[in-house]
Amino acid sequence: MADPSTADVQAELKEYLNSKNINSLFIQIVERLLIEKPDNPIGFIVEYLAKRYPDETRAAKVGHAITQRTGSLASNLTSASSRVESEEEQTDSEDDEYLDDIDLQPTTVPKKIVRRESVSAEQVGANTKQPELKIVPKSDEESTRIHEILRENLLFKHLDSQQTDQVKDAMFLVQHEPDDVVIREGDAGDNFYVIDEGTFDVYIKKEGVETKVKSLGPGESFGELALMYSTPRSATCKAVTKARLWALDRISFKIILQATTTARRKQHKSFLESVPTLEQLTEYEILTIADALVEDSYEDGDVICTQGEVGDAFYIIKKGSASVIQTDALGESxxxxxxxxxxxxxxxALIFAQPRGATVKAVGPLQLLSLDRRTFKRVMGSMETILKRNMKAYKRIAASNI
Known part of the structure; x- marks a missing residue:
């Protein structure tokens, strides 16, 4: 019979390994080592952990630096602080290529630097009382016109169909008479406007004198920076004729983005968990992929990728069907x-850096979840290993080398 104390220790150790996902971490590291076969495995592991878990490794570096430098707290505190900052800067430099993918929240702002207050800085969260988003009725013609304008606007063109619909629904009607000033240069901006009817002249001050720089008409928009930044208006916009506009305020825009992003994350997570090939991924990996996925919609006959072209995206079918077509050397498809x-x-095409081996077309309405090349390489390391290891499923689904 095993010593009770030994059994307790073993149970405690097992509980620790499970609670911290140590086994999963070791498996990930060993898999990456076997795939990359680095000459310096220790350095490779350090770099892998720094890139995959930047927050945790940075915190560990800071803690280690502080521990080493507190032998004499009174005399070494300044030195410890400067060295820690130096190490953090070095880590940031090494991870420079990942900065675009990390949500960096600055803790301090240097003095004498005036910064626009981003919409992300406004307190619109679970503990903040949020205004109720109302659906403002619109005719089919008005809805179509607003949709077309939003699709062409740089700020909105990345939104999915659900977000675009919610933005459109939340827009409220504003009417103006000739000579009315809709926005004035230097005033605080809160709303974005889409012109439904009427014309407007835009003025900016040059050497203290208002100068007309352009005119705007139906189908055009202005004031989109007010949705992203609490910044003074950069121009004055005055109605030339009687006019109708559809407006959207910054807080509503923020709430829409938050609500739809959270809902979409849960939806993508649930879907990914239902895909048999991905069942070996951890919850963290599933959520990482779910956050990175982009949803695309296609109609019957639309081409998603073409044989021979350079592959720049990975796709998962969320809803619908697709046909894989291959053309041989004689031109027969x-x-x-x-x-x-x-x-x-x-x-x-992404794993092996080779051209597409076939053309994929939508068969009826098709919804896809996609990752671009850079994101695929960053977040799909574990799945890449699974794809190579599960050769049976891999060959069945990807036999076309697309």
Whole structure:
């Protein structure tokens, strides 16, 4: 019989390993080592952990630096602080290529630097009382016109169909008479406007004198910076004729982005967990992928990727079907695979850096979740290993080398 104390210790150690996902971490590290086969495995592991878990490794570096430098707290505190900052700067430099993918929240702002207050800085969260978003009725013609304008606007063109619909629904009607000033240069800006009817002249001050710089008409928009920054208006916009505009305020825009982003994350997570090939991924990995996915919609016959082109994205079918068509050396084309919900394609071109081996077309309405090349390499390390290891499923779904 085992010593009770020994059994307790073993149980405690096992509980620690499970609670901290140590086994999963070791498996990830060993898998990356076997794939990359680095000459310096220790350095590779350090770099891998720094890139995959930047917050944790940075915190560990700071803690280690402080511990080493507190032998004499009174005399060494300043030195410790400067060295820690130096190490953090070095880490930031090493991870420079990942900065675009990390949510950096600055803790201090240097004095004498005036910065615009971003919409992300406004307190619109779970503990903040939020105004109720109202759906403002619009005719089909008005809805279509607003949709077209939003699709062409740089600020809105990245939104998915659900977000665009919510933005459109939240826009409220504003009416103006000739000579009315809608926005004035230097005033605080809160709303974004889409012109439904009427014309407007835009003025900016040059050497203290208002100068007309352009005119705007139906289908055009102005004031979008007010949705992103609490910044003074950069121009004056005055109605030339009787006019109707649709307006959206900054807080509503923020709430829409928060609500739809959270809902979409949960939806993507639930979907990814239902894909058999991804069942070996941890919850952290699933959430990382869910956050990075972009949803795309296609109609019947639309081409998603073309044989011979350079692969720049990986796709998972969320809803609908797709046909895989391959053309041989004689120019003869034939369907070699039919893909349905949960199937994926495009990974071969990204993993092995080779051109697309086939053309994929939508069969009826199709919804895809996609990752671009850079994001795929950053977040799909574990899945890349799974794809290579699960050769049976891999060959069945990706036999077309697309």
């Amino acid at each position: 034939q369907e070699i695979a039919h893909l349905d919900m949960g199937h994926y394609f495009g990974e071969v």
